[in-house]
Amino acid sequence: MSFRRNLVRARGHIVFLVALVSGLALVLWLETLGDPPQAAEQVAPAETATETPPAQAETVPETETAGPDIMAPFEAVDPLPLAVRGQSTTRDMRHARIAWTYFENNVNADTGLANSVHDYPSTTMWETGSYIVAVLSAERLDLINEAEAEDRLTRVLDSLSRLRLFEDTLPNKAYHARTLALVDYSNTPSERGLGWSALDIARVVAALGLVERNHPELAPQVEALLGGWDLDRMVQDGELIGTNVIDGETRENQEGRVGYEQYAAKAMMLFGYDVYRAYEVEDNLMVQEVAGQPIPVDTRLHRGTTPAFVVSEPYLFDGMEFGFDARSHRFATAIYRAQEARFEETGELTAVTESHLNGAPYFAYASVWGGGESWAVLTFRGERIDDRRTVATKAAFGWDALFGTDYTARLVEAVAAVADPEKGFAEGIYEASGEPNTSTTANTNAVVLAALAFKAHGPLMRQADQ
Template structure:
């Protein structure tokens, strides 16, 4: 079973690495020299046509603070060189040998248990211990849990963002405060926020139904990219495509399968909580050519660049499996997305993690937290939530400062960053969507910290995360994004932060039961 795969990998891979003292790096980077900052900012123009995939990241929106002179690149294919310190030749040779042996150990474990990888357990609400990771067994009961005064304060602040940035004509919510555009990922977050507000009793059902009706009407009538799928970005004011090529006959510059997958998850959650919308949701899915986003049983996105259209695999470990579930819930075979491939073992602070070996392998906590809260954990081999929780607990102790890494909007250039647990051969690295390093990065994400606090409710570290989120929000009407490394606030108010805080509170109020409900309910 999947649990056996994870256990075997931990036992064989971690045991070998700890005995050998290896701290593995991806072999492809082992012999490369550390680049200068200027080198990182010079993408190769030839990589556009040669790279097998450029969809490591999902679509992101611009910041309202961005000037026209700064070029935003949503899905830049060029990958920055690895960020590695200088090493002697002897160190590189020794490290490469240890990495090779570690990879063999993990691969042997995979091969010995891969036959069981297709076995799917029923939805579980427990966070099983893996290796030395923290075990959290959550209760399952029909009774709801009342929210605390501090939690209700967070909910009221998140509601303020929804109220202020709601567009009554389209039913869409601004992705970032003051920026009237939204991706499909953001639309999913908007629906999540509205349903969560009802779930915790902050708005009545009649108002929720009215809002969702407007949103679904807009989705049903979206001008689709090439008459196939939603464009990467839309205006929240009029529901028309925005961004590059939005005024052309193509209605935009392509689609993000990750974004569509997240939206499909929330359309399914909506249909199960609000069955009166089921028929309209099915109409929306039938209107969209969802099959175009599935190829070789995994997710594919498309990006228009000039006269060319690039159709390639989209999604990396964590993000891929999370978004694929949206297509799976809609009846598509995405089984290849769950196969154990393109991964490499890595040790971070004595914890074994799996790293995606493809380009732009963004590795944040977000998809694991979203999966646990929205869909429930199923002991899948790819679910690294327990490991990431432990790593951030350890890192916080080392830094004497709370660290929670996630993807987030920023209040400064580059306006959006992936704060990676591991990327380019190093741990704890923040990059722009194009792969450039970020100076003075955000090290504490309010949304993911709050999510972790309800997924590990009996853990003291998790409780400290919740308290920090409350403290970070006291001076603001809405919930800000987080804290930078220099402890300055990141006040890029956005839908994803406020939505996940609300969803986490609904998850707790439901007695830690995932937000999706069984079909027979």
């Protein structure tokens, strides 16, 4: 009885030993059959993949960097020191007052929203985010007091809460700044709307995060506003998703390329959204050397047809609003140095980014690298318009605030010529003709204010140095 009782007690160990011996025997038997056909299983998905358009493989240059060492070129970049000066000069304050004039002229009395372009009562979530940044920056520069800043921000929050959302989900891509009506890009009323832009919404979400940081008394209104937007719809599996209306059908699409995508991801992280794939870069990154600098370029196509482009703007926003992380600091340093090197080589002042134009096609991306080449200037649809390259006011002020070099000081001196005390700063100077790009916008004047606030106090997300 004692033996049987012990046998029962040991049954678990016995089963384990039997399974172990059986498994070992099975492995030894399988090894006699030769190698399994793993190669065929691994190759098949690559041969049948349809997610990447064939055109992308054709347009990606053979010099791209790939593989596990994709970040190695950037590890060799020595980040430039930040140039927070802790004070504003007399010239800084003169420039700040000129930039703030734009918003004194272009904020609508009925809604508290700013026009995207001087005297043009249309806005997007991007421009609304820019206006919020302008208000916070003007407050830090003592152009307005705390009470006025709070009043302006409250009016923006109230209007945003009253917007008719696209399909009752998220803000439409464009609104009439005076009536809050859904509009198309010509500012014509649109009953259905255009869809939503994940990047534009992330831009205003970033600005709302800055509101909570600088005006915590407004946090309940911010939370109530965002609670009424279905932000879960634009964050799917760690990516940012926008929509377009095509042939009457709402279609979803991934939004964002390296630079803008990571800035937008940081914004969504402020409110607890999982955007791990949007913040990551390595899966969609190639390196293009421009003027001796490693430039981070997205391998995905812009609008499915044109190699992606690299401009200054998302890095300016990242540094001045959030403060760089180690990766974006290196990316920004390389992108800035390439522009400085182009000047040293050609004598052409270079400060490139996206800009509104004062004539058709009215908008351009002046790139460090884009469309398959360095220094390309592209329309939204990917056509080349290199004669519209602009020494951009916002790039000049932004780089000067962040890095404060002799070259950036020269840029600011050049674009100071397009300052209009009655209207604000114009977009910049056309490189080819030397004539001013006289379009005057909310985005540019907001960046000028943010840059000047950064010089004196550091990133908007952090406590201002008093």
